[in-house]
Amino acid sequence: HWVGRPLPAIALILLLIAIFYHGALGLEVVIEDYVETALVKLGLIVFMRFAAIVLAVAGIFAVLHMAL
Numbered sequence: 685h686w687v688g689r690p691l692p693a694i695a696l697i698l699l700l701i702a703i704f705y706h707g708a709l710g711l712e713v714v715i716e717d718y719v720e721t722a723l724v725k726l727g728l729i730v731f732m733r734f735a736a737i738v739l740a741v742a743g744i745f746a747v748l749h750m751a752l
Contacts, residue, residue, distance in 0.1 A: 689751075693750075700743040712732065715728045716729075
């Protein structure tokens with residue numbers, strides 16, 4: 685019931701966006717520091733960003749589903 689109210693739902697959506705953005709930035713730094721091959725590095729960064737976007741969108745849809 686708590687998520688069904690507008691303010692907590694908006695706060696959770698903003699939190700999800702911030703968490704996945706922050707996590708993607710951190711993982712990108714780790715990949716850049718520890719992966720030697722440029723092609724593998726690029727592939728991992730693209731995959732990681734795609735996964736972060738997909739998971740964030742899934743989380744946002746879950747919050748919206750609970751709110752509606």
